[in-house]
Every structure is written in structure tokens, then in C-alpha cells.
Amino acid sequence: MNAACNNIRSQESGNNLEFIHKDLSQWREAPPEKIAYAPKEETIFLSGGLTLLQDRLIESALNSLGINYLSLPNPDFTSFQTGKAFGNRGQCNPTYFTVGNLVKYLQKLRDEQGISAEEIVRKYVYITAGGCGPCRFGMYITEYKKALRDAGFEGLRITAFEHNKGIYQGEEIADPLIEYTPTFFITLIKAVIIGDIINILGYKMRPYEVEAGSVDHAIEACRKLVADAFLQKKSLIKTMWQCRTILEKVKLNRLQPKPKVMVMGEFWASMTEGDGNYNLHRFLEAEGAECIPQPIINRLMLSLWEAEQKLHHNETLESETTKTVDFSNVKTRVMLKAAKAAVKLYFTLYAKAIGLHDYHIPDIDHLAKYSKEYYTLECEAGEGHLEVAHLVESVKENLAHLVISVKPFGCMPSSSVSDGIQSLVTARHPDANFLAIETSGEGAANFHSRVQMALFKAKQAAKEEYEALTIPAHIPEKVHNYLYQPTNAKAGTAARLIASL
Ligand code: SF4
Incomplete structure (x- = not known):
């Protein structure tokens, strides 16, 4: 914008553009003044932004570990507008929705529940996932901090686990509030996997429900059972089996x-x-x-695959320059293999228990063969x-x-x-x-x-x-049961069922 434009805009809008002539200052993430944060036992953790079911299951799963955690409501259009109001220009859409969702939630705490901004900053911590980008994902934490500062919540703590950088607890968090232990991650992954499985079944069943709303109703009953299993430390496999009996009662007409x-x-x-x-x-x-x-398991498997590829690349480079074995690479490889095996094992156990038979965790090597001539x-x-x-x-x-x-x-x-x-x-x-x-x-x-x-x-x-198919004179009742999941070359569910008879 040239000086003439600045003058016109300044005249039109009063003194709004006074900042143009001020000295620019360096952006700093840490708040300018030290904040007396609440002790661990009073701290409330916030996060969210996955599917509706997963957000709620994660809340129960982390509560079961004694973490005072709340999932934010699903981001909506007001979240987006709030993100735009307080975020940097030119961000991607998910940044506005997710950053705005946090700001909107905190504003409600302040304006509707009467909690002061200072108290909110003192007590709340936001957990997010991060990464290096190269897309805008690499800037998410800074985006949160900028929007929080401009919305009047400067200094609210952010902690993140970043798939390629490790764990970020924030400059202002001297004593880590969340212990990112194996138990934390295993519990979190279990909630995500169970959410994935129930979501997949919901999307398979809902279009064919005889009574509108019956699948959502059954899924909500399953969610309550799983949440209770997390909190009461009951067997999740047995719970998924109980969910199967709930889902089986839903009447479907799958020949549409x-x-x-x-x-x-x-x-x-x-x-x-x-x-x-x-x-x-x-x-x-x-x-x-x-x-x-x-x-979400697809993205998880891709992240693990990318980490393995990077490791392989590093090892190849190192082997050209040195003959010694780098034990940190060996440790990383073992951890990646263990993580992949654990994800597959939990997914298979829970999917079998609830009766999801025809979904296969993506084989990223196989998918890479499809895409490598293009990407x-x-x-x-x-x-x-x-x-x-x-x-x-x-x-x-x-x-x-x-x-x-x-x-x-x-x-x-x-x-x-x-x-x-x-x-x-x-x-x-x-x-x-x-x-x-x-x-x-x-x-x-x-x-x-x-x-x-x-x-x-x-x-x-x-x-x-x-x-194009010949419909048999007698169609067995089993085709309407969600547990009947034949696989063949047909794409549509109804065609696939008929072709299997
Ligand atoms: S891939 Fe990166 S740039 Fe694109 S929407 Fe997601 S975070 Fe934003």
C-alpha cells in the first residue's frame, strides 16, 4: 500500500492506521511479564478438533488418567469468524476454525461465566498437535499465541506433541504439566482408534437405517459404554463386544x-x-x-511411514560417511516398528470385537506405489x-x-x-x-x-x-445385518451384497 492510499484510508477511518508510522517491534511468544500460573491440581486442559465422537472419547480417556481435561465444542462458523478476527491474514481455513474455536470458548468463559481473563490464563492450558510444516501447520502454535494475545488472553499456556519435533511444553512452562508418557499416548491412541471404528460403522449403517436417528442413538449408547469403560478401567475389548449387541438391534434396509x-x-x-x-x-x-x-488412523500410519522413510534416508547418508552404527537410529527404528505394531493390534482387536470386518488399515507402501508416478x-x-x-x-x-x-x-x-x-x-x-x-x-x-x-x-x-445384477428370488435376512460384510469387485453396498449371494 503506498503513502497516498495510507493517507486516504487514515482520513476515512480516523486514526486506525496510526501504527503504520510506529516502530515495528520483534514478535515474542513469551508474555512480557511473569504470570503466577495455577498449580497442577487446579489446571484445566483443553483441546479438540477431531470428530465429534473422538473428541468426547478422548475426554473420557484422559480423565481416566487423572488429567483434568475438557474437549472443546465442535468448531462452527462463529469459530471461523473469531479466528479471522484475531488471526494473521492469509492463513488456511483450518487454522481459523481451530484457533478461533479456542478463543471463542475462552470468551464464553469470560463473558458468560464471569471468569476473569487473568483467571483463565492462570488456570487453562491448551494441548495441540504440531509439526514442522512446510505448510502452515508449522505455524499453528504461534498463531494460537498471536490470537490469544490480541483477544486478551496473553500468556495462556500451550503444550504440543509434534510428530517430527517431539514435545513442546512452551517457554513459559517450567515444570511440565502433562507427562507425555507411553501410558498417555497409548490411552489417547485407544480412544482415537475406537472412535475411528465406531465412526466407520456409523457411516456404513446410517444411510440404510429403517428408523431415522436409530444409528445415531445406538452410537451414543456405545459412546457411553466406552467412556464408562475408560473411566472404570474395564476391558475395552469386552465393551466393544457389548457395542456389537447394541448395533445389531438397529434395523437396516441395505438393498438400496x-x-x-x-x-x-x-x-x-x-x-x-x-x-x-x-x-x-x-x-x-x-x-x-x-x-x-x-x-484418523490413516494419517497416523502416514506419519509413521514418513518417519521410517526419513530414518532410512539418514542411515543411507551416514553409511556413506561412517562405518559405525548409530544406536539412536536403531532405537528410533525399534520404536517406530513397535508403534505401528501396537496401532495395528489395537485396531484389529477392537474392530473384530465390535464386528467391523471389511476395513483394512492402509498399507502405505502399497499406496505409495500408486502415487509415486505422480507425486x-x-x-x-x-x-x-x-x-x-x-x-x-x-x-x-x-x-x-x-x-x-x-x-x-x-x-x-x-x-x-x-x-x-x-x-x-x-x-x-x-x-x-x-x-x-x-x-x-x-x-x-x-x-x-x-x-x-x-x-x-x-x-x-x-x-x-x-x-445389471440378477436379483435372486430369495434374499436371506443376513444381508441387512451390518455384520455381513462381503468384499467383491462392486462399489455400492447393495450391489456388493447381491453379488455375494
Ligand atoms: S495442510 Fe497445512 S496449509 Fe493445508 S490446511 Fe492443513 S495446515 Fe493448512
Whole structure:
């Protein structure tokens, strides 16, 4: 902006732009004055931003460890506006939603419950995940601190576990408040995995429920059981078995040829269940589709795979310069293998207990083979090569009638993949029904109408697939039971069931 513009804007808006002539000061994360924070036993931890079910299960899981933890409500449009009001310009959409959600929550504590900002800063700690980027994920902690400062909560503590940097407890946290022990991570992962499994089943069942709302009702009953199991330290496997009996009672009519829609794209935008993606999953279901969601375990497996690749790269470099064995690399390799084995084991045990048989944890090496001719596997930002792999996989293995890639406005990695690389994939696979769609926080009508247009073709494909089959004279009752999960070359659930008879 030149000086003339500045003058005009200054005259129009009074003295709002006085800061332009002031000296710029260095940004500092630590608060200027020392704050007398509350002792551990009075501290309240906040976090959130996963699926609705996972946020609540994590709350129960961490409470079971004696951590005074609360999950924030699901980010909504007001969170987004709050994020924009207090955040830096030019951030990606998930930054605004998640940062704004924290600020909105604290403002409510202050304005509706009458807790002073000083008391909130003293008592509350926000837990987040972090990373180095190279996308905006690397700036999340600073973004939180900037927005908190400008909203009047400067000094509120942030602690993070970063998949590639370790643990961040904040400059202002001398005595770590959260012990990021193996027990902490195992409990957290169990809650995430169970949430993934129940969510997958919910998305498989809800489109076919005979009585509207019965699946959500059953899932809420399952959530209560699992939450109680965490808090009472009961067997989670037995609890998942009890959930199976609850889900089995839900009446389904699965012989409806509905289009299957894979929802993928940027991690947060494709996973969130609210205004962050204009309630995409529920919108698709209301329009007569069945969603294939992206479980969080996929991102977890990708992170572990990326860490292994990096380690392999380092070892190869070191072996060229030295003959000695670096034991820290050996330790890292063992830990990565143990983490992968644990995730797979817990997932398999819980999935079998509740009756999810046809979902397989993604084999990232297999997916990398699909994407490597399109994407440089070493590029880690966003979803890495997963977005490309999912599209190729869905075409080659006939998994869905439509693939939607949700890319947040301002997202660097997702935009380059969806607009750039996926164009080449669809050019080579013209039978792919692919829609890359941006979420800006505003413009829901435009977003939904584009989804409806893509769904039209998907609905036709699902109907044709089903009508091409010979329907047997006698159809056994088992096809309506969610536990019957045959796998074959058909994409649609109804077609797959008929083809299995
Ligand atoms: S992947 Fe995109 S949306 Fe997600 S944090 Fe990075 S820049 Fe933001």
C-alpha cells in the first residue's frame, strides 16, 4: 500500500492506521511479564478438533488418567469468524476454525461465566498437535499465541506433541504439566482408534437405517459404554463386544442402491463434522449417498511411514560417511516398528470385537506405489502422497462412485495436489468421478450445489451397477445385518451384497 492510499484510508477511518508510522517491534511468544500460573491440581486442559465422537472419547480417556481435561465444542462458523478476527491474514481455513474455536470458548468463559481473563490464563492450558510444516501447520502454535494475545488472553499456556519435533511444553512452562508418557499416548491412541471404528460403522449403517436417528442413538449408547469403560478401567475389548449387541438391534434396509462417496483431502477439512466442511458428510447422507470417511488412523500410519522413510534416508547418508552404527537410529527404528505394531493390534482387536470386518488399515507402501508416478514421495506437507493414492486406488479397485477432495481455502499442499496433480490422474483415468472442492468458511450454497452436480452422475452409476445384477428370488435376512460384510469387485453396498449371494 503506498503513502497516498495510507493517507486516504487514515482520513476515512480516523486514526486506525496510526501504527503504520510506529516502530515495528520483534514478535515474542513469551508474555512480557511473569504470570503466577495455577498449580497442577487446579489446571484445566483443553483441546479438540477431531470428530465429534473422538473428541468426547478422548475426554473420557484422559480423565481416566487423572488429567483434568475438557474437549472443546465442535468448531462452527462463529469459530471461523473469531479466528479471522484475531488471526494473521492469509492463513488456511483450518487454522481459523481451530484457533478461533479456542478463543471463542475462552470468551464464553469470560463473558458468560464471569471468569476473569487473568483467571483463565492462570488456570487453562491448551494441548495441540504440531509439526514442522512446510505448510502452515508449522505455524499453528504461534498463531494460537498471536490470537490469544490480541483477544486478551496473553500468556495462556500451550503444550504440543509434534510428530517430527517431539514435545513442546512452551517457554513459559517450567515444570511440565502433562507427562507425555507411553501410558498417555497409548490411552489417547485407544480412544482415537475406537472412535475411528465406531465412526466407520456409523457411516456404513446410517444411510440404510429403517428408523431415522436409530444409528445415531445406538452410537451414543456405545459412546457411553466406552467412556464408562475408560473411566472404570474395564476391558475395552469386552465393551466393544457389548457395542456389537447394541448395533445389531438397529434395523437396516441395505438393498438400496446408493452411491458411495469417498471423502478425502486435507486432513482436518475432510475429517471434521461441522461447519468446517459445511457438514459435508451429513449433507451427502441427506442427498442419498453413503460416505467413506477418512479415519484418523490413516494419517497416523502416514506419519509413521514418513518417519521410517526419513530414518532410512539418514542411515543411507551416514553409511556413506561412517562405518559405525548409530544406536539412536536403531532405537528410533525399534520404536517406530513397535508403534505401528501396537496401532495395528489395537485396531484389529477392537474392530473384530465390535464386528467391523471389511476395513483394512492402509498399507502405505502399497499406496505409495500408486502415487509415486505422480507425486514426489519425500514431500510431506498436508496429506503427502495419500490424496493421490486414494484417487488412484478408488479407480483401480472400484471403491467409490465419486471421490471428493476437500481442500481448505489457503491450503498450500492440498491446492497443488487437487488442482495440479489430480488433473493428470483424472486425465489418465477418465472413468474417475472426481470433485476437488474448496471450503472457504463461506459460500455453503455454492459448495453444496457443486456436490449435488457430481452426485447426480454417482447416483446413476450406483443404479446401473445394481440393475445389471440378477436379483435372486430369495434374499436371506443376513444381508441387512451390518455384520455381513462381503468384499467383491462392486462399489455400492447393495450391489456388493447381491453379488455375494
Ligand atoms: S495442510 Fe493445508 S490446511 Fe492443513 S495446515 Fe497445512 S496449509 Fe493448512
